[in-house]
Amino acid sequence: MPADAAPSRPKTVLLWFRKDLRLADNAALATAVDEGAEVIPVYILEPEDAGTGPLGAAQAWWLHHSLEALASSLMHHGSGLVLRRGPASEVLKALISGTGADAVFWNRRYDPPGIAIDKAIKADLTERGLVVRSFAGQILHEPTKLKTGAGGNFRVYTPFWKALEASGEPAEPIPAPARIPSPASPPKSDALEDWALLPTKLNWAKSFEGPWQPGETGAQKRLAAFVQSGLKGYRTRRDFPGEAHVSMLSPHLALGEISPASVWHATRGLSEDYSSEDYIHFRKELVWRDFSYHLLFHFPDLSTRNWSAKFDAFPWRDAPDLLEKWQKGQTGYPIVDAGMRQLWQTGWMHNRVRMIVASFLIKDLLIDWREGERWFRDTLVDADPASNAASWQWVAGSGADAAPFFRIFNPTSQGEKFDPEGVYVRRFVPELKDMPDKFIHKPSEAPLTVLREAGVSLGKTYPLPIVDHGKARDAAMAAFQGLKGE
DNA sequence: TGGCTGTTTCC
DNA sequence: GAAACAGCC
Numbered sequence: 001m002p003a004d005a006a007p008s009r010p011k012t013v014l015l016w017f018r019k020d021l022r023l024a025d026n027a028a029l030a031t032a033v034d035e036g037a038e039v040i041p042v043y044i045l046e047p048e049d050a051g052t053g054p055l056g057a058a059q060a061w062w063l064h065h066s067l068e069a070l071a072s073s074l075m076h077h078g079s080g081l082v083l084r085r086g087p088a089s090e091v092l093k094a095l096i097s098g099t100g101a102d103a104v105f106w107n108r109r110y111d112p113p114g115i116a117i118d119k120a121i122k123a124d125l126t127e128r129g130l131v132v133r134s135f136a137g138q139i140l141h142e143p144t145k146l147k148t149g150a151g152g153n154f155r156v157y158t159p160f161w162k163a164l165e166a167s168g169e170p171a172e173p174i175p176a177p178a179r180i181p182s183p184a185s186p187p188k189s190d191a192l193e194d195w196a197l198l199p200t201k202l203n204w205a206k207s208f209e210g211p212w213q214p215g216e217t218g219a220q221k222r223l224a225a226f227v228q229s230g231l232k233g234y235r236t237r238r239d240f241p242g243e244a245h246v247s248m249l250s251p252h253l254a255l256g257e258i259s260p261a262s263v264w265h266a267t268r269g270l271s272e273d274y275s276s277e278d279y280i281h282f283r284k285e286l287v288w289r290d291f292s293y294h295l296l297f298h299f300p301d302l303s304t305r306n307w308s309a310k311f312d313a314f315p316w317r318d319a320p321d322l323l324e325k326w327q328k329g330q331t332g333y334p335i336v337d338a339g340m341r342q343l344w345q346t347g348w349m350h351n352r353v354r355m356i357v358a359s360f361l362i363k364d365l366l367i368d369w370r371e372g373e374r375w376f377r378d379t380l381v382d383a384d385p386a387s388n389a390a391s392w393q394w395v396a397g398s399g400a401d402a403a404p405f406f407r408i409f410n411p412t413s414q415g416e417k418f419d420p421e422g423v424y425v426r427r428f429v430p431e432l433k434d435m436p437d438k439f440i441h442k443p444s445e446a447p448l449t450v451l452r453e454a455g456v457s458l459g460k461t462y463p464l465p466i467v468d469h470g471k472a473r474d475a476a477m478a479a480f481q482g483l484k485g486e
Numbered sequence: 487t488g489g490c491t492g493t494t495t496c497c
Numbered sequence: 498g499a500a501a502c503a504g505c506c
C-alpha cells in the first residue's frame with residue numbers, strides 16, 4: 001500500500017462528546033463502531049473564554065449528572081469516558097499523542113463559537129495526518145441546507161416550517177451500538193468531582209433532584225411518558241402550566257441526551273386515538289428549536305444584539321431593584337412570581353409562563369431583554385444558546401418573526417386564562433394557597449375580609465404589585481412610539 | 487402563541 | 498347588560 005494512502009478505516013478513534021451525551025442516534029459513535037475501530041470516548045470541559053460561553057449554574061448541575069450517566073452507560077458497553085479540561089485543541093492533541101489515535105470523530109454543533117473552534121481543529125488535525133470526521137444529528141436539518149425560494153435565509157417561522165416539512169422526514173434514528181470496542185489501556189480521566197460543576201449553595205440544586213433524571217435513560221423515559229399521556233390534548237392543553245401536557249424534554253435536548261430526530265419519530269405511527277393536531281403542534285414546537293439555530297447560525301450575536309437594529313435606541317431602564325424582585329418571584333403578580341419560583345426551584349419553567357414573565361420584565365419593568373436572557377441562561381437546566389436568545393428577542397419584539405412590541409401580556413388575565421383555578425400559582429406561591437379562585441391572580445384587588453380569611457397580608461406575607469400594569473403598559477407603548485420617530 | 491376600547495349584537 | 502366583534506395599539 002502506498003504510504004500516502006489515507007486509512008479509510010481508522011484503528012483508534014477519539015470520539016469527542018459535546019452536546020450529544022447519548023449512545024443512541026449518535027452518528028459519530030455508530031460510524032466509528034461500524035468501521036471496526038477502537039473507540040476512546042472523551043468529554044472536554046472547555047474554558048469559558050474559548051468562546052463557547054459561560055456554562056450556567058443550573059446546566060452545570062445537569063451536566064455533572066449527565067456525564068455520570070454517560071460514563072456509566074459507556075461502561076456497560078465495554079467502554080468508558082475520559083474526562084479532560086482545557087482548550088479542546090490542546091486536549092485532543094495531548095490525547096492523540098498519548099494514545100496513538102489516528103482519527104477524531106464528533107457530531108457537529110451549531111453555535112458560532114463552537115463552529116469556529118471545530119473548524120480550526122479540523123484543519124489542524126487534518127494537516128497532521130489524522131482522519132477527522134463530523135456528523136449531523138443535533139438538529140433536524142442543518143442551517144446551510146434550508147433556503148427560501150429566493151435562495152436566502154428564513155426570517156419567518158411558517159415558511160421555515162413548510163420548507164422543513166417539504167424536505168421530508170428526518171432520518172430514522174440509529175440504534176445504540178451493542179458493544180463499543182475499547183483499547184487495552186485507555187487514557188486516564190479527570191475526576192468529575194474535581195470539576196466542581198455542582199453548585200456550592202447545596203440546598204439550591206437539591207430541589208432539582210425530584211423532577212429530573214439527567215442522562216439518556218431519563219430522556220427516553222421522559223419521551224415515553226409524554227407520548228403515552230401528555231401528548232394527547234397537547235394542542236390545547238400545552239398552554240396550561242398547572243397540567244402535565246408539555247414534554248419537559250428541553251434539558252435533555254439541550255445536552256443532546258436524546259436526538260431531535262428520535263423525538264420526531266416517536267410521534268409517528270401512533271394509534272388512532274392520537275389526534276394529528278396534537279403531534280403536529282408538538283413537532284412545530286420542536287422545529288422552533290431548529291429555527292432558533294438557523295437564526296443564530298446566520299446572526300451570531302443573537303444573544304447580545306437586537307436582530308432588528310431599530311431597537312438599539314430603546315430607552316431601557318436601569319432598575320436593579322426591580323430586576324431582583326423579578327428574579328426572586330416577588331413582583332406581586334402571582335403568575336409571574338410562580339414562574340420565577342418554579343425556575344429557581346426546578347431549573348425549568350413552563351413555556352406559557354416563560355412568555356408571561358419575559359413580557360413582564362421587558363414591557364412592565366422596561367428592563368433590557370438581555371438581562372432576562374442572562375438570568376435564564378444561568379438558572380435554566382435547558383439553557384440553550386439559540387433557543388434562549390431567539391425566544392427573548394421574540395418576546396421583546398426585536399427578533400425575527402417576533403411578536404409585535406405592542407402585544408403586551410396582561411399578567412392578571414393571562415393567569416386567569418391559563419391557570420383558572422390557580423393550581424400552578426398555589427404550587428409555587430404557597431402563601432396564596434388559601435385565596436379563592438376569584439382573587440388568586442389579583443390578591444391586591446381582594447377585599448380585606450377575603451385576604452384575612454386566606455391568611456394573606458399584602459406587603460407582608462405577599463408583596464403588593466411592584467408596578468401598576470395599566471400604567472406600565474402605557475409607559476411601554478410611549479417608549480415604543482418614541483422609537484418609531486428615531 | 488394579545489389586549490384594550492368602543493361598538494354592535496343578541497338575549 | 499353580557500357577549501361578540503372590529504380596529505387599533
